[in-house]
Amino acid sequence: NDAQRGDYAHFMEKEIFEQPAALENTMRGRFAADGSTTQFGGLNLSADELRQVDRLLLCACGTAWHACLVAKHLIERFAGLPVEVDYASEFRYRNAPLSPRTLCVVMSQSGETIDTLAALREAQRKGHRVLAITNVVGSTIAREADGGIYQHAGPEIGVASTKAFTSQLLVGAMLALHLARLRSLSFNDGADYVAALRAVPQLVRQALEQAPHIAQIAARYVQAADMLFLGRLALFPIALEGALKLKEISYIHAEGYPAAELKHGPIALISEACPSVFFVTRGELFSKVLSSMQEVKARRGKIIAICTTGLELPADLADEVIRIPDCHEAVLPIVATIPVQLLSYYMARELGCDVDKPRNLAKSVTVE
Numbered sequence: 037n038d039a040q041r042g043d044y045a046h047f048m049e050k051e052i053f054e055q056p057a058a059l060e061n062t063m064r065g066r067f068a069a070d071g072s073t074t075q076f077g078g079l080n081l082s083a084d085e086l087r088q089v090d091r092l093l094l095c096a097c098g099t100a101w102h103a104c105l106v107a108k109h110l111i112e113r114f115a116g117l118p119v120e121v122d123y124a125s126e127f128r129y130r131n132a133p134l135s136p137r138t139l140c141v142v143m144s145q146s147g148e149t150i151d152t153l154a155a156l157r158e159a160q161r162k163g164h165r166v167l168a169i170t171n172v173v174g175s176t177i178a179r180e181a182d183g184g185i186y187q188h189a190g191p192e193i194g195v196a197s198t199k200a201f202t203s204q205l206l207v208g209a210m211l212a213l214h215l216a217r218l219r220s221l222s223f224n225d226g227a228d229y230v231a232a233l234r235a236v237p238q239l240v241r242q243a244l245e246q247a248p249h250i251a252q253i254a255a256r257y258v259q260a261a262d263m264l265f266l267g268r269l270a271l272f273p274i275a276l277e278g279a280l281k282l283k284e285i286s287y288i289h290a291e292g293y294p295a296a297e298l299k300h301g302p303i304a305l306i307s308e309a310c311p312s313v314f315f316v317t318r319g320e321l322f323s324k325v326l327s328s329m330q331e332v333k334a335r336r337g338k339i340i341a342i343c344t345t346g347l348e349l350p351a352d353l354a355d356e357v358i359r360i361p362d363c364h365e366a367v368l369p370i371v372a373t374i375p376v377q378l379l380s381y382y383m384a385r386e387l388g389c390d391v392d393k394p395r396n397l398a399k400s401v402t403v404e
């Protein structure tokens with residue numbers, strides 16, 4: 037096992053740096069010849085059947101649930117289909133009314149999570165076809181689903197999911213494009229989207245170059261008692277994921293919020309002992325995110341800004357700035373994930389934590 041780790045201190049570190057290759061593998065063979073959409077061999081649904089779908093239900097647990105939230109954003113935005121995201125553990129018990137043309141999709145890295153399997157069975161019992169997005173070929177969920185998409189991210193050993201998460205984000209983005217091109221998305225917008233997906237491995241490589249800078253930042257913040265992660269729209273789930281990673285492996289309490297929700301509660305936590313990580317990108321919400329940052333600054337909270345290149349931040353607003361390449365909306369969540377993975381990894385390492393085997397957690401939860 038140690039041999040497979042190579043020169044890396046932990047599997048988690050290895051898997052973070054493997055992401056360009058994992059994403060390449062996730063995309064291999066998935067683009068249609070016309071260059072404007074994706075193709076999947078295993079959906080077992082015709083184009084006509086997919087056009088009949090009028091809403092989606094996505095179910096998962098943990099990190100995969102965050103990936104579903106990003107997929108919801110992209111499917112609604114590009115395909116115009118309403119999407120509901122549920123915790124598999126809640127769906128199986130809550131008797132959700134599902135309209136007949138709802139397509140159910142479960143997402144699970146391992147394909148063995150018992151709650152996700154139970155959600156799949158519950159949806160099938162009610163007469164729905166269920167697709168599975170999973171990383172493990174031949175897993176129970178893959179076998180029981182009516183069709184699906186394999187991630188092909190390669191085996192993931194670190195308990196805290198990294199490359200499997202970004203590959204789930206990529207599959208979600210590809211599925212959103214697929215559904216969009218069967219509806220109203222134009223050829224040209226589809227071609228731009230495909231070009232953006234193809235560029236992902238290179239963009240992730242660029243984001244990974246910030247690793248030494250992020251390691252220095254991590255060392256300055258390990259004394260934090262709590263930490264907030266704040267993002268908007270498709271980056272809100274990445275804020276949740278950043279907070280989850282940090283809690284899982286460093287045991288520092290962290291929460292993710294949409295930045296505008298700060299004033300409705302989490303702002304009460306702000307102090308010098310509670311730094312905030314903000315995702316800052318261009319667009320209509322840029323100035324709103326800046327004003328959330330100002331609210332934190334006014335309360336002497338430290339700010340780590342994860343900011344796309346080319347954006348100018350007002351002087352002295354952020355204590356630390358981590359740059360990520362600017363890119364298409366469908367791939368930005370993938371690129372923005374890299375710095376929060378690295379930040380939590382280096383903080384946990386600095387604290388001497390057992391990064392690959394955090395206390396109380398299991399890689400795959402097969403009991404309820």
Ligand code: G6P
Nearest residue numbers: 097098099100144145146149398
């Ligand atoms: C466990 C793991 C998490 C994972 C979750 C769902 O809690 O520790 O990293 O996100 O299960 O796992 P799955 O294999 O279904 O994606």
